[in-house]
Amino acid sequence: MNKYLCFIVLLFCVNNIGFSQSEFIVQNKKQSDKVNFKLLNNLIVIPVEINGVILSFILDTGVSKPIIFNFLNVSDTLKIKNTETIYLRGLGEGESVKALKSTSNIFKVGDAIKLNQELYAVYDFNLNFAPRLGTPVHGIIGYDLFKDLIVEINYSNSYLKLTNPNKYRYKNCRKCEVINLEFYNNKPYIDAEVKIHNKKIPIKLLIDSGGSDSLWLFEDDSLGIISENKSFDDFLGHGLSGSVFGKRSRIDAFYLKSFELINANVAYPDSSSISVARNFKDRNGSLAGNILKRFNMIFDYQKAIVTLKKNEHFKEKFSYNRSGIELAHEGVRLVKEIDNAILLGKDEGPQNSQTTNSSRIVIDTQYKLSLKPAYAIVELREGSPAERAGLRIHDIILSINNKPSYNFTLQQLTQKFYGDVGTRIKLKVERNGHVVTFSFDLEKPF
CATH class of the missing domain: 2.40.70.10 (Acid Proteases)
Structure with missing residues (x-):
């Protein structure tokens, strides 16, 4: 037994x-x-x-x-x-x-x-x-x-x-929305709506947390999914099979059940870049990170549902890069920095009732070489303020508005290009061993 x-x-x-x-x-x-x-x-x-x-x-x-x-x-x-x-x-x-x-x-x-x-x-x-x-x-x-x-x-x-x-236990959440998932080739799809030209259009989107944009739509005249007159051509990102280009614009609104996002960013990728994505004929585009980050989410693939709740990012305004510059980390550079060594000592004078010992401070100015991150222009939108000012792909950004670029992370530096319209940007760059300065104002891309 x-x-x-x-x-x-x-x-x-x-x-x-x-x-x-x-x-x-x-x-x-x-x-x-x-x-x-x-x-x-x-x-x-x-x-x-x-x-x-x-x-x-x-x-x-x-x-x-x-x-x-x-x-x-x-x-x-x-x-x-x-x-x-x-x-x-x-x-x-x-x-x-x-x-x-x-x-x-x-x-x-x-x-x-x-x-x-x-x-x-x-x-x-x-x-x-x-x-x-x-x-x-x-x-x-x-x-x-x-x-x-x-x-x-x-x-x-x-x-x-x-x-x-x-072991998972759901909590009651009156402010949440539970939305059904549909799967094709092990990828999750969700039903949503967009408003274009004041017309609501039902759409099916791939949930794509690996995309940094807000929304991609595949143009379809029969559904009324067409790029607005107010749009601009741009680099949209990298895929497994190469670069993706298309148009960027805005839509009137985007809806996930009761959740509504006004004037959301949208991109319309070129048809030649999305031939694989169109294998699922019911698909109308992708829902990506700049919208997903506005919710806290619970994915339950076994029940084929996702639960959404608005978070602190929900009301963030949608904005575009107003410079036309895309940056990337380009290794490191040797930077010469001032290293001030402060020396403390005693200035010992004659000893009598009128004089006492006094301290003296000596600043010994020296220099040191440090490795700092280098940021290069890797994409430049045609007709953008940066291109018109004379900047080029492969330029290395040395400073922005008189502050060394290495004091910023790549994300912080890029965020400077999303500032208010009319903001003045001054860039000092290295090009073929020469240092050149350029200035331009941020503009609406369309």
Whole structure:
């Protein structure tokens, strides 16, 4: 009898191990864990441990399997095995990219662990999002984490809460909206409405937390989804298969059930950049980070619902880059800085009743060389204030309004270009070894 009981217990343990190998499970007493994230350019960047190595990943609801970039730099460290060569196709006008499909990888996000995770390791060294975000980013992760756990995204306080579904308890929330999810190729879609030319249009959108824009719409004359006359051509971002270009504009309003956002930003990507995205014929576009961050969200893939509650970002005004400049981190520069050494000493004069010892301060001005981040112009909108002033792609920004650029993060520096119309911007740049100064005023892009 004892042997039979031991066999049952052993069988139960083996089944549990097998179950944990194929799913993410939070392995602690609470069966729930908080994971802090960085919000960079409306993108969520989280720590992900792969085969014992901690990396930084974008949390992307629009990706079905984890993808690692800069494969040639990390392959040896991660000890990737069980591989086969495949080709991936994504947004952009370029060709498919070569990748390795790997199995049996150990993934850990906080206390959530999966022992048998597939991943795709991309060969192309040019697929690197780190310069645009100003911080190392090694890959993207999405569906596998969301399908196994209840995932709360608290944009207000920059943390995820991961909970095993059987332990999650919903709280009453009168100010929340619960919206049904629909899945296609393991990606979540949501029904919404837009108002264009004072006409409400029902739309189906991919929820894309891996996009930094507000809203992408695919132009469709039959539905009335067409770009406004007040629009401008622009670079929209990088996809797996190259750069994406299109038009930017505004819509009258955007609706998620009772939630309404007025004068929301919208982008209309060129049809040549979104051929893969149009495989799902019912899809009308994407809902991305600049709108998603305005809610705290609870994703429950197993029940096919998402719960939304407005947060402190909800009333932020929608704005555009009014300079026409897109920046990226371009390595480091050697900067000569003043290093003032303050020396304290005694000035000892004659000792008598009228004189006493006095202190003296000597400032010894010296210089030191320091490595500081360098920021370069990587995109320049045609006809923009910056282009008309004479700035060019590859210019290195040395200072903005007489303040050294290295005193700012990439996000802080970029935010300067979203200022009020008429704000004067003075840039000192390095171009081919020469220092040149340019000035321009921020303008409405349309």
